Amino acid sequence: MKKADLKSLDLAALWRGLTRPDPAGHDRVVPPTGFTAQLTVFSAGAMAFLAVFALALALATGRLADRWSSELAQTVTVRISAPEDQMDQQTRTVMEVLQTTPGIAESRLLPDDEVEKLLEPWFGPDVPVEALPVPRLIEVTEAAEGFDAEALRLRLQGEAPGAVLDDHTRWREPLVSAANRLRALGLISLALIAAASAAMITLAAKAAMAANGQVIRVLRLIGARDITIATAFVRRFTRRAAMGAAGGTVLGMAAVWALPSMDQAGGFLTGLGFQGWGWLWPLLVPIAAAAIGFAATRWAALKILREVR
Amino acid sequence: MIEMQNLSFGYSGNDPLLADLSLTLQPGSFHFLTGPSGSGKTSFLRLCYAELLPTAGRMTAFGQDVRGLDRDGIAALRRRVGVVHQDTQFLDHLPVAENIALPLIVSGEPVDMPALGDLLSWVQMSGQARAMPPELSGGERQRAALARAVIMSPELILADEPTGNLDWEMSMRLLQLLIELNRSGKAVLIATHDLNLIRAAKQQVQARVLRIAGKRLQLAGADL
Numbered sequence: 001m002k003k004a005d006l007k008s009l010d011l012a013a014l015w016r017g018l019t020r021p022d023p024a025g026h027d028r029v030v031p032p033t034g035f036t037a038q039l040t041v042f043s044a045g046a047m048a049f050l051a052v053f054a055l056a057l058a059l060a061t062g063r064l065a066d067r068w069s070s071e072l073a074q075t076v077t078v079r080i081s082a083p084e085d086q087m088d089q090q091t092r093t094v095m096e097v098l099q100t101t102p103g104i105a106e107s108r109l110l111p112d113d114e115v116e117k118l119l120e121p122w123f124g125p126d127v128p129v130e131a132l133p134v135p136r137l138i139e140v141t142e143a144a145e146g147f148d149a150e151a152l153r154l155r156l157q158g159e160a161p162g163a164v165l166d167d168h169t170r171w172r173e174p175l176v177s178a179a180n181r182l183r184a185l186g187l188i189s190l191a192l193i194a195a196a197s198a199a200m201i202t203l204a205a206k207a208a209m210a211a212n213g214q215v216i217r218v219l220r221l222i223g224a225r226d227i228t229i230a231t232a233f234v235r236r237f238t239r240r241a242a243m244g245a246a247g248g249t250v251l252g253m254a255a256v257w258a259l260p261s262m263d264q265a266g267g268f269l270t271g272l273g274f275q276g277w278g279w280l281w282p283l284l285v286p287i288a289a290a291a292i293g294f295a296a297t298r299w300a301a302l303k304i305l306r307e308v309r
Numbered sequence: 310m311i312e313m314q315n316l317s318f319g320y321s322g323n324d325p326l327l328a329d330l331s332l333t334l335q336p337g338s339f340h341f342l343t344g345p346s347g348s349g350k351t352s353f354l355r356l357c358y359a360e361l362l363p364t365a366g367r368m369t370a371f372g373q374d375v376r377g378l379d380r381d382g383i384a385a386l387r388r389r390v391g392v393v394h395q396d397t398q399f400l401d402h403l404p405v406a407e408n409i410a411l412p413l414i415v416s417g418e419p420v421d422m423p424a425l426g427d428l429l430s431w432v433q434m435s436g437q438a439r440a441m442p443p444e445l446s447g448g449e450r451q452r453a454a455l456a457r458a459v460i461m462s463p464e465l466i467l468a469d470e471p472t473g474n475l476d477w478e479m480s481m482r483l484l485q486l487l488i489e490l491n492r493s494g495k496a497v498l499i500a501t502h503d504l505n506l507i508r509a510a511k512q513q514v515q516a517r518v519l520r521i522a523g524k525r526l527q528l529a530g531a532d533l
């Protein structure tokens with residue numbers, strides 16, 4: 001039999017059959033498949049649960065990477081603590097050094113009030129900052145190609161002994177790439193979960209149809225069109241996939257929601273979750289599962305029907 | 310309705326089971342098809358509802374070349390031909406009444422419950438409407454199969470050994486149903502090797518007897 005012969009299984013007709021109610025009792029012509037049904041619902045649920053976590057991981061690591069890399073862009077400072085009479089002199093020297101260092105795009109001396117604001121969390125608002133030996137801060141913006149921190153440090157040591165190059169936040173750089181890697185892993189996991197779900201539903205649908213080979217033969221013999229037979233199976237499996245996935249998604253979202261919040265847990269875990277509109281993302285999981293169930297069952301139906309005249 | 314010209318058929322390669330058949334089934338006609346076991350009676354019927362395709366020659370059903378039918382075309386053909394299969398095929402998970410109404414259900418037509426009730430009592434199956442097919446006796450299966458074959462009001466009814474494992478009384482009852490159908494204008498073709506059945510029918514209707522012998526189809530004489 002040629003492939004074109006099965007053109008009547010076209011998507012639009014199947015879709016209409018899927019969304020229409022079933023007053024004629026078409027679904028009943030296919031015997032109930034208890035155990036396969038439960039397995040399909042369960043597996044779709046489990047896959048959806050995992051998908052929600054993979055999605056949360058991808059979103060969270062994406063946010064983390066964005067935040068860290070934007071922090072990285074302005075993390076280098078030069079701090080100058082020197083006796084009162086040398087302060088201006090050293091500040092000028094440092095500014096000159098920075099301007100002649102390759103790889104530095106910009107350097108800016110923070111005005112006193114900004115420095116005070118930075119110190120406020122440490123000393124409180126009422127502390128008379130003028131009375132303290134407050135260091136000068138120079139904010140350094142790195143050029144894209146970066147600069148040689150060790151060379152700069154040595155130069156500063158020689159020319160302005162009170163200056164300290166502070167680039168301690170640079171240690172996050174490998175973390176940013178790790179976060180990006182994690183995001184990619186999360187997306188790959190999502191793709192794998194989708195593929196595994198498709199394989200699983202295809203197997204279940206094929207098994208159910210193969211087990212019902214006799215039913216399909218009888219239906220064909222009494223004049224049932226392919227679309228009628230396929231719709232009965234596609235309806236069933238699409239609904240099961242969607243139902244199972246909806247359950248799994250709800251559980252997954254609840255589990256993510258119940259994770260310790262930002263303040264309680266530190267470090268990496270802080271961001272794992274959905275934020276604001278991000279909570280809508282997991283709602284796509286049951287829709288995707290239904291689409292996968294639809295496509296997989298249609299494919300299985302095509303294969304089985306091709307063997308029956 | 311069905312027209313065959315020099316039709317040949319074989320399951321495998323170059324060894325035909327049926328060769329050079331020519332036959333026209335007219336509306337309202339009554340035919341018997343006989344021949345030894347394994348001669349190809351069932352295969353002949355399967356050709357008629359396009360479960361098999363001829364390997365050579367020409368065959369049209371209701372004016373359409375069967376080889377030109379797509380799968381939906383085949384489904385449409387099968388709705389116009391009522392078949393009582395040799396191994397009566399039911400869906401075992403549905404009760405008898407629903408099995409009988411199945412051709413209506415799968416073609417999306419409404420099931421007229423009073424008409425279904427009439428049909429059940431016509432084949433004397435009213436009491437078994439809610440029974441499941443595996444619970445039926447052989448005769449009950451045959452009558453249920455006949456009811457399913459006629460529910461779409463087909464113009465042609467094919468019955469493959471409908472009395473195969475029935476006693477004489479039940480065979481006569483079933484034959485009577487088929488004769489009634491023929492009198493209401495439907496063409497009937499019965500495959501059987503029960504000569505007594507053919508003789509009984511010939512007393513009531515004008516029946517032609519076809520015999521498959523040596524791969525060919527012959528018109529049997531009046532010697533029966």
Ligand SMILES: Nc1ncnc2c1ncn2[C@@H]1O[C@H](COP(=O)(O)OP(=O)(O)OP(=O)(O)O)[C@@H](O)[C@H]1O
Binds near residue numbers: 320344346
């Ligand atoms: N699907 C098949 N593939 C190959 N050969 C088959 C197939 N079906 C039937 N045959 C062979 O074709 C021949 C005719 O079979 P068929 O069923 O048409 O005979 P029949 O006349 O109906 O016999 P019976 O009176 O026993 O029902 C037999 O030899 C059978 O073995």
Ligand SMILES: [Mg+2]
Binds near residue numbers: 350351352395
């Ligand atoms: Mg036979």
